[in-house]
Amino acid sequence: MTDFAIRYGEHVTRARRDGRPVVALESTIISHGLPHPDNLRVAREIEQTVRDNGAVPATIGMIGGELMVGLDDGQIEHLALADGVAKLSVRDLAVAAARRADGATTVAATSAVAAAAEIGVFATGGLGGVHREANVTFDESADLTTLAHTPVVVVCAGVKSILDVGATLERLETLGVAVAGYRTRRFPGFFVTDGGFDLDWELDSPAQVADVIRARADHGVGAGALILANPLPLDEQLDPAVHDRTLGEGLALLARGKITGKAVTPFLLAHFHETTQGQSLAVNVRIILRNAALAAQIAVASASPAA
Numbered sequence: 001m002t003d004f005a006i007r008y009g010e011h012v013t014r015a016r017r018d019g020r021p022v023v024a025l026e027s028t029i030i031s032h033g034l035p036h037p038d039n040l041r042v043a044r045e046i047e048q049t050v051r052d053n054g055a056v057p058a059t060i061g062m063i064g065g066e067l068m069v070g071l072d073d074g075q076i077e078h079l080a081l082a083d084g085v086a087k088l089s090v091r092d093l094a095v096a097a098a099r100r101a102d103g104a105t106t107v108a109a110t111s112a113v114a115a116a117a118e119i120g121v122f123a124t125g126g127l128g129g130v131h132r133e134a135n136v137t138f139d140e141s142a143d144l145t146t147l148a149h150t151p152v153v154v155v156c157a158g159v160k161s162i163l164d165v166g167a168t169l170e171r172l173e174t175l176g177v178a179v180a181g182y183r184t185r186r187f188p189g190f191f192v193t194d195g196g197f198d199l200d201w202e203l204d205s206p207a208q209v210a211d212v213i214r215a216r217a218d219h220g221v222g223a224g225a226l227i228l229a230n231p232l233p234l235d236e237q238l239d240p241a242v243h244d245r246t247l248g249e250g251l252a253l254l255a256r257g258k259i260t261g262k263a264v265t266p267f268l269l270a271h272f273h274e275t276t277q278g279q280s281l282a283v284n285v286r287i288i289l290r291n292a293a294l295a296a297q298i299a300v301a302s303a304s305p306a307a
């Protein structure tokens with residue numbers, strides 16, 4: 001296989017050589033999704049959770065123009081704490097590489113790089129999607145269009161209620177991206193357990209997800225992603241009243257501040273984290289760690305022969 005200009009961390013090179021299961025992790029949640037300095041601690045906890053569940057973590061990002069699959073601890077610390085780390089979607093990768101930039105990869109860029117590196121499972125918090133009022137702004141995350149042609153399982157807690165959840169599900173259908181709930185038929189809304197929409201498919205174990213990965217390879221049809229939506233248990237979600245109030249304020253501030261484009265998601269996340277006295281942060285961290293654990297279990301299940 002061609003590895004293009006991808007550089008592998010030593011731990012990932014070893015894992016690939018030994019045929020051990022690997023889980024891809026994104027870096028935008030570290031650099032732009034979580035407040036400093038909690039972000040560094042959380043980035044390390046995510047990696048440890050993957051290891052605790054039997055797989056090898058490969059956090060993806062760009063350092064000095066080099067696309068890294070498996071950042072080492074010092075590089076993760078750099079992307080967590082440095083100023084001026086770019087937010088890189090797929091379209092930015094070549095420009096950032098040529099400019100020797102430091103950058104954090106979004107779900108779109110991380111998925112594309114993971115697939116190029118033949119890593120089939122990726123854990124994140126929430127997916128990007130169709131923004132509210134996208135009919136006017138055209139603001140739809142490139143996560144969706146990239147996943148239409150990127151064969152990877154993305155373990156996430158659905159999309160944030162800061163987006164238009166229904167429109168996002170419609171676009172995923174149009175784009176041919178498969179969506180299944182993990183032990184549920186309701187699509188989660190990230191901070192909240194239930195995002196308000198039904199799903200056609202439910203998968204109940206890592207082995208069942210591994211069966212889907214195998215079936216996709218067998219058929220050779222439809223090289224898009226599988227979104228595995230893993231909701232928080234009801235007693236761990238953000239209090240819906242706190243959620244609705246915070247979201248309302250955040251959307252008003254957004255309009256008043258004329259914040260648009262790629263700044264929207266980080267702005268709203270920061271607003272939640274600043275105004276809920278740590279509640280939304282704790283929930284956000286729980287989501288990511290649960291997804292990391294499940295992704296690792298899926299990677300392990302799909303590395304072993306079918307039952």
Ligand code: PSU
Binds near residue numbers: 034105126129143190
């Ligand atoms: N959803 C979250 N937290 C995040 C993101 C999404 O709950 O940090 C990040 C992901 O990296 C995602 C990106 O790919 O935001 C989407 O940004 P945009 O809407 O600009 O495409």
Ligand code: MN
Binds near residue numbers: 139140141142262
């Ligand atoms: Mn956008």
